[in-house]
Amino acid sequence: LTPMAARLATRLLGQCPTRLRSPARWQSAGQETWSVKSFGRDEEATIDVGCWPLSVAAGWAHAAVVGLDGHGGQQLFTFGLNTHGQLGHGALSGVEEKPQALDVFAGKEILQIACGRAHTVVLTRDGVYASGGGYHGQLGLGDYLNRLEFVKLPLSASIKQIACGWDHTLLLTAEGVILSCGWGADGQTGQGHMGKTCVPTQIQSHFTARSISSQADTSFAIDTRGYVWAWGNSEYNQTGIPGDAPQLLTPTEVPIEPHTLVSVVAGGSVSVGLRSDGTLDLLGSGLEAALADMQGVTADGPYARLAFAQPVTHVCSGGDYFYAVTKDSMVHAFGRTQWGVLRGHGMRVPPGRGPMVACGFDRALVITGSGR
Numbered sequence: 001l002t003p004m005a006a007r008l009a010t011r012l013l014g015q016c017p018t019r020l021r022s023p024a025r026w027q028s029a030g031q032e033t034w035s036v037k038s039f040g041r042d043e044e045a046t047i048d049v050g051c052w053p054l055s056v057a058a059g060w061a062h063a064a065v066v067g068l069d070g071h072g073g074q075q076l077f078t079f080g081l082n083t084h085g086q087l088g089h090g091a092l093s094g095v096e097e098k099p100q101a102l103d104v105f106a107g108k109e110i111l112q113i114a115c116g117r118a119h120t121v122v123l124t125r126d127g128v129y130a131s132g133g134g135y136h137g138q139l140g141l142g143d144y145l146n147r148l149e150f151v152k153l154p155l156s157a158s159i160k161q162i163a164c165g166w167d168h169t170l171l172l173t174a175e176g177v178i179l180s181c182g183w184g185a186d187g188q189t190g191q192g193h194m195g196k197t198c199v200p201t202q203i204q205s206h207f208t209a210r211s212i213s214s215q216a217d218t219s220f221a222i223d224t225r226g227y228v229w230a231w232g233n234s235e236y237n238q239t240g241i242p243g244d245a246p247q248l249l250t251p252t253e254v255p256i257e258p259h260t261l262v263s264v265v266a267g268g269s270v271s272v273g274l275r276s277d278g279t280l281d282l283l284g285s286g287l288e289a290a291l292a293d294m295q296g297v298t299a300d301g302p303y304a305r306l307a308f309a310q311p312v313t314h315v316c317s318g319g320d321y322f323y324a325v326t327k328d329s330m331v332h333a334f335g336r337t338q339w340g341v342l343r344g345h346g347m348r349v350p351p352g353r354g355p356m357v358a359c360g361f362d363r364a365l366v367i368t369g370s371g372r
Contacts, residue, residue, distance in 0.1 A: 033369065034350055036065055039343040040363030049077045049099045053367045058318070058360030059115030060166065062086050064122075065099060065365075066110050076105045076113070076122065080363075084118040085148035086132030092148065104129070104150050115360065116164035116182075120150075123162045128153045128171065136167045137198030138182030144198055155200065165214040165232070165266075171200055176208035178221060178251075186217040187249035188232035194249070205229070205251045211263065215317045218266035221251060226258035228273070236269035238284035240303075256281075265317040270335070272322055278311020280324065308332055318359030323366075325349055325357060331366055339363075 036047040036056060051067035054074070058064075062080030069075060077099035078087040085092060088102055109125040119132035119139060129150040130139040137144055140153050157179070161172040168182030168189050179200035180189040187194060190203040207223035214220070217233040230239035235246035240254045261273040261281065270284035282304040310326035321335030321342060333345035341359070344366040349356035356367040 034367055035369075037344065037347065037366045037368050038063075038363050039366070040339045040341045040360070042340045044340070044343055047079070047099060047365070049075075049101075051075060055110075055113060055355045056358040056365040056367060057113040057115045057120075057355065058358040058363060058365055059086065059120065059164070060117040060361045061095075061363075062115060062118075062120070063358065063360060063363065063365055064113045064115060064120055066113060073107065074105070074110050076102045076110060078102065078120065081118075084133035084135075084146050086115070086118045086120050088120060088131035088148070088150045090149050102150065112162055114162045114164040114169075116169070117166040117361075119164065119167075119169070121162050121164055121169055122150065123159060128155060128159050128162060130169070133167075134198075136183035137196045138164075138167050138169050140169055140171075140179075140181040140198070140200040142199050144196070153200065161212055163212045163214040163219070165219065166216055168214070168217075168219075169200075170212045170214050170219060172209055172212045172221075176210065176224060178203040178205065178209050178212060180219075184249075186233040187247040188214065188217045188219050190219060190231040190249070190251055192249050194247070203251060207251075213263065213265050215266040216268050216319050218271065220264045220266060220271070222261065222264065226260070228254040228256055228261055228264060230254050232266075236285040238267060238269055238271040240271065240273075240283040263315070265315055265322070267317045267322065267335075268319040270320070270322075272315055272317065272324075274312055274315050278307075278313070278327065280306040280312055280315065282306055306334075314355070314357070316355065316357055316359045318364060319361055321359065321364075323357040323359050323364060331357060331368075333364070 036053050038045045049065050049067045051069045055066040065077045067075045079099040082093045112123040114121045122129045131147050131150040134145050158174040159171050160174050163170040171179040181197045181200045184194050209221045210224045212221045219232045221229045229251040231248045231251045234248050264273040273281040310328045312324045314325040324332045329348050329351045331347040333342040341364045344364050347366045347368045358365045
């Protein structure tokens with residue numbers, strides 16, 4: 001990686017700390033090699049994308065990697081299950097283990113990538129693109145058809161963040177308005193009903209959102225005042241909202257003091273909130289299973305506090321397991337142990353904030369270095 005490319009990566013990716021950001025370590029990249037490791041299906045593999053990995057995202061059984069080539073340009077690679085066109089390669093092909101670059105994003109500045117069960121959404125500087133399964137309207141293209149290649153969404157609003165559940169998509173506008181589309185069987189689209197929506201539609205709320213997140217069938221938002229809101233599947237109390245309602249059809253305020261959480265990620269039966277002090281709040285009735293392999297941590301009813309030796313800077317969810325990155329760039333994995341998805345525990349990621357880890361249903365991805 002040339003000094004010019006490193007400076008360009010810093011300029012392009014340093015604008016949004018919660019999305020892609022270039023760690024300072026890459027400016028001396030000649031001394032160490034960073035690669036993508038995959039853990040799952042009882043195997044560990046190195047994913048060769050042929051350039052410097054910047055960010056990763058994982059869905060049900062497919063994944064995406066943004067890389068930086070030696071000329072300072074970005075490339076998007078996809079691999080894994082391709083039953084609905086979620087890889088955007090132009091054809092259905094079963095499983096593709098070798099990452100393939102997508103020409104449609106050549107020369108574009110990629111800000112964020114997100115993967116659902118069978119669809120992929122990409123946020124670029126010039127708009128939002130989607131490919132894959134559209135059978136529930138989750139592509140936001142006005143119909144219920146699958147797409148084998150990435151298509152740009154016809155949006156009039158400027159989008160600053162995207163999030164995918166298994167079968168729905170959330171979009172956050174620059175004005176703090178949340179749009180949603182896709183399957184709403186558990187209320188995860190926040191539209192007040194359990195039907196499908198194929199056009200990105202504004203969620204009616206009384207707050208201005210600062211950030212959004214989603215996983216499985218549960219969605220979260222944090223507003224500009226620091227309050228947390230949740231909607232979707234709540235049958236395991238994973239929303240942190242008291243009561244017996246199995247679904248929340250519209251955004252509902254989580255009873256927690258404002259500015260307590262800086263981010264929150266949903267899981268299948270457990271959700272995890274990142275507190276401003278770098279500790280984690282875990283909530284939901286699946287805590288006992290999620291914490292089964294963690295020493296010195298006990299659940300108090302539906303809640304638990306989890307702390308590591310260093311503050312946590314980033315956390316992501318694979319549904320029933322989680323990866324947390326601490327300030328010292330170490331990866332901590334906990335939750336469901338099936339298929340060896342937790343084997344990324346103890347790895348080291350490039351220093352800095354950003355999605356250097358990703359949790360899918362059947363695999364976890366970690367950007368790590370040769371000197372781990």
